[in-house]
Amino acid sequence: MEKRKKTVRPFAVKVPEKKLMADLELLREKALELGAAGAEIIPANQLVVDERVRLKCIVPRCLRAGETPNCPPNAPDLDLVRKAFARYSWGILLKTNMEPIEDYAPGHLDKSGVDRTLLFHQKTGKIIYDLERLAYKRGYYLAMGLGGGSCKDYLCHGLVCQFKDSGRCRFPLRSRPAMEAMGIDVLDIIKKVGWDAYPLLDELDKTPCATSVGLVLIY
Numbered sequence: 001m002e003k004r005k006k007t008v009r010p011f012a013v014k015v016p017e018k019k020l021m022a023d024l025e026l027l028r029e030k031a032l033e034l035g036a037a038g039a040e041i042i043p044a045n046q047l048v049v050d051e052r053v054r055l056k057c058i059v060p061r062c063l064r065a066g067e068t069p070n071c072p073p074n075a076p077d078l079d080l081v082r083k084a085f086a087r088y089s090w091g092i093l094l095k096t097n098m099e100p101i102e103d104y105a106p107g108h109l110d111k112s113g114v115d116r117t118l119l120f121h122q123k124t125g126k127i128i129y130d131l132e133r134l135a136y137k138r139g140y141y142l143a144m145g146l147g148g149g150s151c152k153d154y155l156c157h158g159l160v161c162q163f164k165d166s167g168r169c170r171f172p173l174r175s176r177p178a179m180e181a182m183g184i185d186v187l188d189i190i191k192k193v194g195w196d197a198y199p200l201l202d203e204l205d206k207t208p209c210a211t212s213v214g215l216v217l218i219y
């Protein structure tokens with residue numbers, strides 16, 4: 001009988017430094033391949049979890065606050081988030097630039113008639129899902145991806161949250177809290193890697209870019 005080639009890696013509990021660094025670089029490159037405009041390996045201890053960020057979801061009140069299980073005040077408690085994040089060592093931070101910016105101005109519909117503003121974080125959400133999956137497949141069983149914005153927008157296109165309605169999420173593996181819902185100061189971490197983000201208000205023609213940010217904690 002022909003011997004089966006075993007190429008699937010076992011789950012990793014302790015990963016040697018050299019192998020870990022090579023895997024992180026591979027995942028960083030994969031993020032770019034998947035369409036990220038930038039991707040950086042970051043030490044997890046550079047993430048700042050700040051109550052003010054979490055509070056900004058309800059002051060002033062975001063349209064999505066409380067509307068999904070992932071949106072504050074329903075997102076995980078920040079003490080749990082801090083304790084869990086302290087156990088990670090490394091992550092991949094990535095960004096996508098949404099172009100042209102004008103397409104994401106309120107009221108701009110895409111070909112299927114969906115308001116483009118709802119889809120602002122869609123591309124990032126897809127990349128973090130794929131990257132988390134790849135990291136898991138390479139043995140990093142605690143890999144955890146977080147995107148931006150509400151899953152009610154970029155996954156459910158503004159429809160009533162089915163989880164809140166019937167307890168069955170439409171996208172159980174893709175749905176997750178946003179970085180900001182977990183209290184992560186996103187602007188602080190992107191500054192640390194040398195990126196910029198801009199307010200998207202009324203002068204879109206003078207705004208250099210519109211950026212969506214995601215994070216996959218790996219190990």
Ligand code: SF4
Nearest residue numbers: 151152161162169170
């Ligand atoms: S049903 Fe939609 S809005 Fe509700 S948790 Fe799932 S993805 Fe989010």
